Amino acid sequence: xxxxxxxxxxxxxxxxxxxxxxxxxxxxxxxxxxxxxxxxxxxxxxxxxxxxxxxxxxxxxxxxxxxxxxxxxxxxxxxxxxxxxxxxxxxxxxxxxxxxxxxxxxxxxxxxxxxxxxxxxxxxxxxxxxxxxxxxxxxxxxxxxxxxxxxxxxxxxxxxxxxxxxxxxxxxxxxxxxxxxxxxxxxxxxxxxxxxxxxxxxxxxxxxxxxxxxxxxxxxxxxxxxxxxxxxxxxxxxxxxxxxxxxxxxxxxxxxxxxxxxxxxxxxxxxxxxxxxxxxxxxxxxxxxxxxxxxxxxxxxxxxxxxxxxxxxxxxxxxxxxxxxxxxxxxxxxxxxxxxxxxxxxxxxxxxxxxxxxxxxxxxxxxxxxxxxxxxxxxxxxxxxxxxxxxxxxxxxxxxxxxxxxxxxxxxxxxxxxxxxxxx
Ligand code: EPU
Numbered sequence: 001x002x003x004x005x006x007x008x009x010x011x012x013x014x015x016x017x018x019x020x021x022x023x024x025x026x027x028x029x030x031x032x033x034x035x036x037x038x039x040x041x042x043x044x045x046x047x048x049x050x051x052x053x054x055x056x057x058x059x060x061x062x063x064x065x066x067x068x069x070x071x072x073x074x075x076x077x078x079x080x081x082x083x084x085x086x087x088x089x090x091x092x093x094x095x096x097x098x099x100x101x102x103x104x105x106x107x108x109x110x111x112x113x114x115x116x117x118x119x120x121x122x123x124x125x126x127x128x129x130x131x132x133x134x135x136x137x138x139x140x141x142x143x144x145x146x147x148x149x150x151x152x153x154x155x156x157x158x159x160x161x162x163x164x165x166x167x168x169x170x171x172x173x174x175x176x177x178x179x180x181x182x183x184x185x186x187x188x189x190x191x192x193x194x195x196x197x198x199x200x201x202x203x204x205x206x207x208x209x210x211x212x213x214x215x216x217x218x219x220x221x222x223x224x225x226x227x228x229x230x231x232x233x234x235x236x237x238x239x240x241x242x243x244x245x246x247x248x249x250x251x252x253x254x255x256x257x258x259x260x261x262x263x264x265x266x267x268x269x270x271x272x273x274x275x276x277x278x279x280x281x282x283x284x285x286x287x288x289x290x291x292x293x294x295x296x297x298x299x300x301x302x303x304x305x306x307x308x309x310x311x312x313x314x315x316x317x318x319x320x321x322x323x324x325x326x327x328x329x330x331x332x333x334x335x336x337x338x339x340x341x342x343x344x345x346x347x348x349x350x351x352x353x354x355x356x357x358x359x360x361x362x363x364x365x366x367x368x369x370x371x372x373x374x375x376x377x378x379x380x381x382x383x384x385x386x387x388x389x390x391x392x393x394x395x396x397x398x399x400x401x402x403x404x405x406x407x408x409x410x411x412x413x414x415x416x417x418x419x420x421x422x423x424x
Pocket of ligand 1: 023026094095126127128129130131132166167168169170171192310311333334335376377404
């Protein structure tokens with residue numbers, strides 16, 4: 001398992017090119033199951049989860065041809081048909097469950113393993129009841145046996161009126177994809193509206209899907225018989241952008257962040273301004289300068305988009321450890337997404353957790369230590385903390401980071417971070 005060796009403190013300066021969005025690319029790739037015609041996708045991020053999804057699609061009968069730089073993929077269908085998304089193909093990735101909706105819509109059957117991915121919800125795991133209960137309303141029948149969902153439908157799925165009991169990114173995506181080929185009209189209420197979901201619907205629309213967003217959280221889909229050949233460029237990664245913005249503020253650095261539309265992260269940028277960072281936005285770029293003194297904030301709560309994203313909670317917590325007072329962050333999306341706190345405490349952080357609220361004492365001088373990553377965003381937070389710590393830190397289990405950050409250490413080196421990957 002690879003490790004990062006980081007010698008801090010470092011101040012970042014320069015330009016960062018943001019890669020394609022992992023969380024937009026994953027559902028878009030899953031949705032190619034709905035097609036008979038070829039699909040070309042550009043701006044793919046080169047991260048582990050994308051490789052996992054491409055292998056899964058290949059195992060289900062798609063032909064995958066990647067360009068030399070692996071950023072463009074052409075996906076065509078072969079005659080081979082397999083309806084089993086095996087445990088070995090989805091055990092490391094939660095997004096594996098996103099093939100269920102498209103498979104049931106296209107092939108009327110699917111055997112899908114319960115997915116893996118980051119452990120973010122303590123003992124309650126990461127349930128998929130909303131996916132299953134709502135797909136059932138389109139006509140899917142299912143049984144759970146030996147860790148697999150055995151799903152089928154007698155004929156085409158049938159459009160319906162569905163209100164999600166709680167906002168869920170993955171369930172919204174699964175339903176949108178399934179409804180594209182269902183008979184008649186589907187109305188989805190209380191949808192997640194993350195920009196990555198809008199990227200998915202823009203992609204599907206580019207292939208002739210009839211999808212309309214009506215009001216804030218309602219999506220109307222009229223099923224079509226098939227989708228057309230299309231070529232689409234995936235949006236930039238919102239969480240990678242946020243992570244680099246936080247790094248600039250944390251190290252009092254100055255970064256020009258390219259290839260991302262700032263209007264999609266207004267909430268995050270407003271919190272960065274609150275801590276004192278100077279933020280200038282352009283159409284597709286952000287210039288961010290860290291403040292001399294980071295100010296504390298006592299009321300951040302993670303929330304569904306357009307609220308503050310849970311995927312930046314750990315990284316922002318690192319920033320608040322350096323603020324001039326006491327800050328508070330409440331995690332409202334996942335029950336126990338605070339595993340990084342224990343590791344930050346090794347560096348000297350003073351953080352107290354009560355229920356789902358973390359109280360963070362500011363003015364912490366981090367001192368280098370050995371740290372272990374526990375999930376994707378936690379691993380990015382540990383890297384950020386190590387960059388701002390005095391002395392040498394080793395961050396282990398960086399395979400978590402590799403799942404979602406493209407060439408993280410190369411991008412960091414280029415802006416002045418003393419970081420080295422130790423391969424084992
Ligand atoms: N939930 C249920 N039942 C369900 C589905 C969700 O109880 O059937 C609960 C979850 O346990 C959680 C909440 O609802 O408490 C929201 O979960 P959601 O379904 O929105 O999350 P997800 O689709 O599993 C995606 C991202 C996550 C991100 C969350 C929240 C992808 C591939 N994953 O997960 O990204 O944290 O939305 O924004 O898009 C990451 O990239 O590091 C990551 C974890």
